[in-house]
Amino acid sequence: MTAPLRHPLPLDDPRPHAVVIGAGFGGLAAAIRLGARGYRVTVVERLDQPGGRARVFRQDGFTFDAGPTIITAPFLFDDLWELCGRRRADDVRLEALDPFYRLCFHDGSTLDCTGDPERMRDNVARLAPSDAAGYERFMARSQEICRIGFEQLGHVPFGSFLDMVRIAPDLIRLSGHRSVHHLVSRYVRDERLRVALSFHPLFVGGNPFTASAIYGLIAHLERRWGVHFAHGGTGRLVAGLVDLIRGQGGQVLLSADVQRITVEGGRATGVVLAGGEALRADVVVSNADVAWTYGRLLPEGSARRWRPAKLKRASWSMSLFVWYFGTDRRYDEVPHHTILLGPRYRGLLDDIFRRKVLAEDFSLYLHRPTATDPSLAPAGHDAFYVLSPVPNLAGGADWGALAEDYRARIAAHLEATVMPGLGRHIVTSRVMTPDHFRDELNAPHGAAFSLEPVLTQSAWFRPHNRSEDVANLYLVGAGTHPGAGLPGVLSSARILDEIVPHAHATQT
Incomplete structure (x- = not known):
């Protein structure tokens, strides 16, 4: 028997109910997108503050962002504010950084990475004069990879193997079956520059020597949209998203640990919290790690494709x-x-x-x-x-x-x-x-970025945003498509617009 909910939901709100498990960036973005599609949303978070990996530590007068600090593709945040009829700039100030970051090599040389093409070309030429032309060719390739891999496919659900087949020609043409380091090494010879152009997969938990060359898109992503910092810290973005959810009539419950997802007739019907409280739902979205969702939250036998044994064999970041x-x-x-x-x-x-x-x-x-x-x-x-x-x-x-x-x-x-x-x-x-x-984050093996981003664990091969096993269950966050990093987890929530029915469709 389940206990009554300590945090009662409005009885006079007739909208279909969506429960989002986890208040990381993926979960918060999912909640806003569902709210904009007509759902009454409840976010349940096991920690005592929202943010997940982006929680905030405060001590001795200092404020520390626990996790993500490099903000790229800020338009993905702007979209969320616009869905609520508001302007992100009115709530959170993002400042473009110049340089993005300074690379300090072991030999004492440095490289300041900037979004200004001419200055960056000059910086590269000072570090590795013979590679200046190769750098330009690599950036042109990065731009092409970004156009296809991020702008065209980053928010597209890979629910069918045919989706993978359709992109196979582009994947091969863009060397997606090769590693990022292999791709970079085709264009430049200086080992320091090879490091500078190939280390980006580490931002999403990947090894540059095994991560697909598709992650070569990050260099252009940074150049096109810049690297930003949120004044007040990344936690200001978290607080801003929570405010948007509440403005939509949703709620965020903290210290609310989900013990299981309820499933009836093969369909997710809600969640049960640690205290026995039950929340019924028309839609359940999990921002918990995929292994935790499939291995711990679902009833035994519900997960068929992503069985615990399969996840145990997976490669983790x-x-x-x-x-x-x-x-x-x-x-x-x-x-x-x-x-x-x-x-x-x-x-x-x-x-x-x-x-x-x-x-x-x-x-x-x-x-x-x-x-x-x-x-x-x-x-x-x-x-x-x-x-x-x-x-x-x-x-x-x-x-x-x-x-x-x-x-x-x-x-x-x-x-x-x-x-x-x-x-x-x-x-x-x-x-x-x-x-x-x-x-604290229920991450298998303490993996900071969930599943490792290798080709055989990407796109269709990654756990799908719409559960293959349980109807009305959806996944967002680092462990599902398109992967880790702020652009990845925000894009995973954007995919919900394509696969979750509009709220009015659940009432017909």
């Missing part, structure tokens, strides 16, 4: 070690985004993705949001996080024993390179390990 810290001085010479590359590229990625061992060396992404928005730290202070890609927990690492030593090694490296005197100026600190992704 890498995980992340993230250190959040604040300093009592400003480091104005450090740009908003810095990528510090270690002495190895292929070898380190092999350790992370294939061998799943924690290497002695590392490459780092350093985020300094106070370079753009000083309000995220006390006056005269700086807020940072530094992120290191690490193996997921299938490698067996004991992060309870490893975390402090790993943090100290990262701190020593930052102090020796771009942040002199760092150890004397740290005034607040916290770490997030792969255990966090497993325990």
